[in-house]
Amino acid sequence: METSPWYQRLPMFGNLGMPIALKEVRSLIRRNRYFWSQFIYLAFLAVGVIIVITGAQGTVTKQEAVGQQLFAWFFRLQAFLVALVFPAFAATSFSSEKAERSFELLITTDLRPHELVWGKFIGIFGNCCYFLMVTLPLLGICILFGGVSIWDAFENYLLLVLEAALLCIYGIWVSSCTASNLRAIMATYAPVLFFGFVPMGLMQGMRAGSGGTQGVFSAILDAFAGQELLVMAIVAYAAIGFFVFCFVAAVLRLSSPESNQETPLRVYGLIALLVGLGLAAWYVQSSRTVRPGWGPSDDIEAVFALAMLLAFVLPIAVLSYSSGRIETPLRTSRAAGQRPWVTRLCWVLLPGGARGYIFALLFVAVAYFGVHWIGTDIASLSGVLLSDAPDARSVLAYGRDVFGAIAFGFVGYGAFSFLLSTAGVRGFLNWAIVLATAVLLSLLAVVYWVQVESEQLPLSPLFSTSIVVSVMTYTQGAEGRDWLIRWCMVVHATAGALCFFGGLVVLRMRRLPALGVFRPGQKAAPMPVRES
Amino acid sequence: MNDEPLPLEPAPILPTEPKESIEVIDTTKRERQPDVLVSVQGLDMVFDSKQVLFDVGFEVNRGEIFGFIGPNGAGKTTTIRILSTLLIPTRGDLWLDGVHVIEQPEIIRRRIGYMPDYVGVYPGLTVREYLEFFAGAYRLRGKQRDALLSDVIELTDLGKLVETEVQVLSKGMRQRLCLAQTLIHDPDLLILDEPASGLDPRARIEFRALLKELRRMGKTILLSSHILTELSPICDSVGIIEQGRLIRYGEVADILSQLRGDRVWYEVTLVTAQEGILSHLRSHPAIDEVKLDDSVLRFSYGGAEEDLHTVFAILAREKVSFTSVRREEGDLESIFMSLTQGEVS
Structure with missing residues (x-):
């Protein structure tokens, strides 16, 4: 032919x-x-x-x-x-x-x-x-x-x-x-x-609101004042990166597991990470020249902002990747058999299983307590290395709190994901709902907080940019308002516990095993017959 | 608490029958056997901890029509989907003309035409546009594309419908359209999953004639069905699958002779039922089994055909009158009924 x-x-x-x-x-x-x-x-x-x-x-x-x-x-x-x-x-x-x-x-x-x-x-x-x-x-x-x-x-x-x-x-x-x-x-x-x-609605609504509210959003723009080229580069990076990611991910979903199409996704991830770090370095470098008074503590602040972004985005990326891997119709146990440890790892991280919730708990332990213990030593070390040690110490202190707050957020959202999965919402939709809920609640928290604290805000421009990843609530509270962070931790932990036990109840009602990982289409165990 | 291991391992979860060790071939190609087009070996498939195929293996020769028969849920469609590169088996190997189906699906897709059991069409396209799309999808261009299109349209008798929108076609015409689509790139092997299900008798007969014409043109066809009368007149060889296990495969005549051995059943319609004749017939050395159902007498005869008159001599001696004698020819239905138990996996 x-x-x-x-x-x-x-x-x-x-x-x-x-x-x-x-x-x-x-x-x-x-x-x-x-x-x-x-x-x-x-x-x-x-x-x-x-x-x-x-x-x-x-x-x-x-x-x-x-x-x-x-x-x-x-x-x-x-x-x-x-x-x-x-x-x-x-x-x-x-x-x-x-x-x-x-x-x-x-x-x-x-x-x-x-x-x-x-x-x-x-x-x-x-x-x-x-x-x-x-x-x-x-x-x-x-x-x-x-x-x-x-x-x-x-x-x-x-x-x-x-x-x-x-x-x-x-x-x-x-x-x-x-x-x-x-x-x-x-x-x-x-x-x-x-x-x-x-x-968009919040910004429109806040336009007529308090000056403090306006300050929240204008601070994002202020953080990049005089760096138009950098802003364009960041927008281009985000747009191209998003496009390429969606394209490669869609191709991966349609590909046979034998064709090893995961390599482009790995290459994409590596390039995106390197370019992202390059842009962050560019920001720090250009800020030293553009912004008067930029010092070493601001460098640390920038690094923390980036770390927070990664801390929030990476686990979600891993979760979505793992759920996508499991639910691909073409991916059957043959592919799993070749690399069983990959599949096992994916099952552990899969949102919707009790194992996913345990993963969230481990994340809390590592992120919160790890940063808490090690943070003080790093602060002391930076005090030796940097001239403005007190600033460095304070930056690390609230960085630690923010990390902890995010970790507790994972407890809440991990349990929420678990609850959804027990109701049959799994994989990508599970992830999308959890993420959307996290963003919505964070935005609502911002609105609430802005209404409570309508006076002039002691804003840190770099942290205010983190609003897009819904950590702003915690970062703002870190500057002298520890009660907000503690409150968020308590709320997330309580919500997490409620969701987890709610999920267990649903599982019990559906006669499904509590600690198993549920695959789509898995049948319920037969109802135990009670002898009269 | 779930104490069971995670259902992830490719190892068989349900107990399987002991089987011979199968040679594992790492290369993606193997030596071509001139007559064999499709070779399937040791196919296992596990879906969600349920094993649906057990060590399925068969071969399809070039230019023949291979019927894959079995009850609903036996594993026909799963096997066909694996062969069509839509599923990856848990274990096993498949070759099409020496090319490994799992390792090189892109090559396989160019050489097969797959027709699923349900034909989904694109609304808004005409028959010609639909076929043009698939011609483009197989990278056919220019005059070659036009020639193949007109050949396929003529063969499937869709000429009068080329400007008709596909969503208004009848079920029979959709099946023809889908067959035309599978033929558009001139594949070596046609894989048809339940091609005649839901068709009216006329459309079914026409479809059968079309398949015969394709066989005459040298195409190899693998088709599945649970309607045995549909396959019986056209299949050269068959594979019978039940509960995920291929219980017999080969040429129809060979399977029939294997099943009946050297015995042939005869059916004699008596004028009146006479129980006494049974004992006389059982005394005949070449008769194994005798049954009388109302006035229909059935016996299995293992002797030479020229000695058959001795049986009828017994009937004449006992003054048994009969109106007709029929030699029972084996067909797919009798094969199927004698081999299967009507259970699904």
Whole structure:
């Protein structure tokens, strides 16, 4: 049989997934819901533009000011609509194939997993770009009022395209992990909602709130004042890193375990870690020149901020990786048999088992008590090495407290994950719900704390950036408000205990073993017969 | 408290029958045997601590139709999915024309056409677009693609439906479309899982004719079914699986002769039932077994065919009148019923 040219058979190029992209476009645009979703998208945007124009005409006198206001709202509204509409296209990309059982035909073709993922992405992303393109006439209305340049419009559209691309690849990854459309949609929208809408809403709400609240968010920007190039590099790092991670993870999910596709993920992890550390070093180095008064204690503070970030992100990454590894349909015990220790390790770390909870407890012991005991020695040592020893000691002290608070957080969330698993929510969805809950509760804690402490905040710029990983509650409290940290520890420990015992009760009711690790589809033990 | 070990180890969890040691071959290729296209050896499969396949092994020759038969839940689909690179077995080896199926799935996928038991189609695509998509997925281009497309459309008689959207096709037409899709890249082996399930009698007969035509064209076909009348007229050889164990495989005629040995059953329809004749027939040296059910007399005869008249001489001597005599030919149903016990794993 004649085949395609040699360059198309190269593993990285292939046919660039074009057959599947074409199929995806055809399938999408011929559905009724495509027309209606586009109609609603444009109608929302058009209504928004009309409302802004009519509202501005009464209050704003300059035509340019109307144009600027309209322009800002146009893109703000569109950013919201992109996050609301586009994930729906991507979230069912693979799950619908699995649900309709066309997936088997697809993966027995000559298409490689990376071609499948890339083809899906091109098809869905192309549709999203078409959605953005048809809003250009509305943009024309905004520009007619003046006050904005074509370059501004281009820049904003570029951001929308970036947002669309990230949402698409994220949805495709989620979709590759599950066979249920509902699960895929829930798992795609949950982080979009919590990471996108909630912080946006909080920022909008706080704009009219106390000065202290405003200070919390402006401090994040202040931490990077005068370092625009670094900010752009961090944004690019985050966007590219997120895209590559989702792409590689989706390919991994669709690959046979025999093909050793895990190597790209390991390479990705290594590169991401090195680039991340490089950016952190860049930040410290450039801060020494840009920010007056930057001293060795600030260096330690920066290192602690990074350590906290890693302490929070790495275990979650391990948990998600392990759960993904177990639930891949193609991964059967044959693959496990070749590397039994890897599988055993994954089972230990798998969220949803009582072993996962024990892992969280071990983490607490190591993180909290380890840092507590060793921290004092490090502080003494740094006192010898650094000129501003008291600062170093205090930084280490609250670093230790923050570590402890995070560790106790793991107790709570580990037990929550366990409780969810006993109710049948396992793997990726379990992880997504736990993470979303952690973010939501942390944000609510911030709001609560801001309301209580509405006076001027003694902010440390670097620690305030940690809000994105939900540790801000603890870091702020560390500066003279130990009660907050203690309170968080008690709450997390209590919630953890309640969830754990709740989980045991559910297991008892479902007649499942308490200390086993539950695999999907595992049957309950037979009900013991009570003799009369 | 769960005291059981974690169900992770690939070692058999359920007790298995003692079996001969199987040679483990590390290389991804092995010497090609000219007649054998598919070779399966020592296949075990464990799902969630439940073993569903036990040491399954068989071979399929080139150009033959191999019927994989067994009751629902016997392990047919699992075996077929392993052969189609959709599942990795817990243990065992499979080769397609000397290429190891587990080690080199990419090569295997180019050489097989897989048709699942349920045909999922892409809504919004026409028949032509659907087939064009799969042609593209197999990297077919230009004139070669067009030629193969038109051949496949002609063979499966989908010419009048090429502009019809796939979701409005009937079940029978969907099966044809899926068969066309499996043929689009001209594979060596067609793997069809329950291809005729849910089809009406006419569509089933047409589908059977299509399979015969494919065999005439030199394709090797492995198909599974639990509808024996569907397989009986077309299969060259069969494998019978029950409770995850392949209990017999080989050519249909060979299995039949193995089962019946040198005995043939005859059925005589009597005018009136006469119990007394049974003892006379049992005294015949070539007759093993005699049954009388109402007016139907059945006996197994192991003698030479030219001496059969001696049996009928007994009937004539005892003045037993009969209206018809039928020699029972063995078929898949009789093989299946005599080998299986109707249990699922």
